[in-house]
Amino acid sequence: MGGKKIILVTGGTRSGKSEFAEDLALRMGGPVTYLATLAPGDEEMQRRVALHRERRPARWTTIEEALEIPSRLDEAGSKPGVLLIDCLTGWLSNLLLSQTLPQPGATEAQKEEYIDQMVEALAASAGRSSASVIIVTDEVGMGLVPPYPLGRLFRDMAGKAGRRMASAADEVYLVVAGLAVEIKSRAVNLKNS
Numbered sequence: 001m002g003g004k005k006i007i008l009v010t011g012g013t014r015s016g017k018s019e020f021a022e023d024l025a026l027r028m029g030g031p032v033t034y035l036a037t038l039a040p041g042d043e044e045m046q047r048r049v050a051l052h053r054e055r056r057p058a059r060w061t062t063i064e065e066a067l068e069i070p071s072r073l074d075e076a077g078s079k080p081g082v083l084l085i086d087c088l089t090g091w092l093s094n095l096l097l098s099q100t101l102p103q104p105g106a107t108e109a110q111k112e113e114y115i116d117q118m119v120e121a122l123a124a125s126a127g128r129s130s131a132s133v134i135i136v137t138d139e140v141g142m143g144l145v146p147p148y149p150l151g152r153l154f155r156d157m158a159g160k161a162g163r164r165m166a167s168a169a170d171e172v173y174l175v176v177a178g179l180a181v182e183i184k185s186r187a188v189n190l191k192n193s
Contacts, residue, residue, distance in 0.1 A: 001032045003131065004080070004129070004131070004132050004152065004169055005132045005133075005135065005170040005171060006126045006129075006132070006133045006135070006163075006164050006165075006169045006170050006171075007021075007024065007133070007134045007135070007168040007169055007170065007171045007172070007173070007178070008025065008133070008134075008135050008165050008171070008172045008173070009021040009024070009134060009135070009136045009137070009163070009172075009173045009175060010118070010136075010138070010139050010166075010172065010173070010174055010175070011139060011174060011175035012060065012138065012139055012142070012176070013138065013175060014111065015176055015177065015178065016175050016177070016178035016179075017138075017173075017175040017176045017180075018052065018086055018087070018136055018138055019046075019178075020173065020175050020180045021084055021086065021134050021136045022055065022056065022084065024101075024134055024173075025084045025134055026057070027081045028082045028132055029082075029083045030059075030080060030081040030131075031032060031059075031061070031079075031081040031082070032057075032059075032060045032061070032063045032081060032082045032083075033060070033062075033063060033076045033082070033083045033084070033085060033131070034056055034060050034061065034062045034063070034072065034084050035063050035065060035069065035072060035076065035083060035084065035086070036049070036052065036062060036064045036065070036086060036104065037065065037066060037069060037085065037086065037087060037088075037090040037091040037094065038052075038066075038086075038087070038090045039066040039090075039094055042175055052086070061076075063076060066091070066094045067091075067094055067095065067101065069118075069122055069125075070083050070118065070121035070122045070124070070125040070127075071135065073085070073095070073122065073125040073126065073129060074125050074128065074129075076131070077125065077126075077128070077129030077131045077133065078129075078130060079130055079131065080130050080131055081130055081132075082132045082133075082134065083129060083131045083132070083134070084133075084134045084136070085132045085133065085134070085135045086136040087135075087136040087137055087138065087160070088122075088135055088136065088158075088161055088173065089136035089137050089138040089140060089143065089158045089161075090099050090163060092115060092154065092158055092161055093154065094193055095111075095114070095115050095118060095149070096111060096115065096153065096154055096157065101114060102114035108149070111116065111153075112153065112157065115157050115161070116160070119160070119161045119164050119165070120164070121142070122165070122170040123164055123165060123167075126165075126168060129166060134161035135165055135169075137158070137161070137162050139162070139174075140154070140155050140158045140159070141155050141156075141158065141159045146177045149150055166184065169184060170183055170184075171185070
């Protein structure tokens with residue numbers, strides 16, 4: 001896998017996408033920085049974070065950041081190596097649920113515009129990075145339509161962000177039932193990706 005790349009790894013919940021991304025990072029060689037976006041609030045989320053921590057090699061550098069992902073990518077990506085962001089949808093959730101971003105009392109339209117700008121900033125940061133960047137994200141729009149407006153907004157934002165990052169990526173992997181398939185090279189609609 002020589003040379004600097006941007007790689008997007010997507011799939012459903014518990015599909016094996018994080019494990020696949022971690023294996024990719026190991027195989028790419030060089031120092032790995034793991035940028036964890038999940039802010040563990042409740043007990044169940046704390047268990048998930050603990051599982052991810054236990055799985056990572058001790059020699060990896062870990063940065064835990066819930067909101068400022070593009071700027072943290074700029075800092076960590078200033079040197080060659082691999083930067084693994086897990087995960088895009090966790091970060092989007094943090095941005096969407098923040099009471100202060102883009103400003104206190106922001107409307108859904110303002111939140112959506114702000115998140116679109118942040119995703120563009122992430123794509124730009126990944127493009128500037130001296131390190132290869134692996135981004136993990138969830139496919140959330142393949143199931144039921146969420147019954148609440150906030151759920152639908154999140155689903156829509158996740159879909160748009162996934163498309164934007166796939167457009168910036170050199171490789172895109174879809175992970176289903178623990179099996180990963182590189183899909184960008186097989187896409188027939190490259191004009192839209």
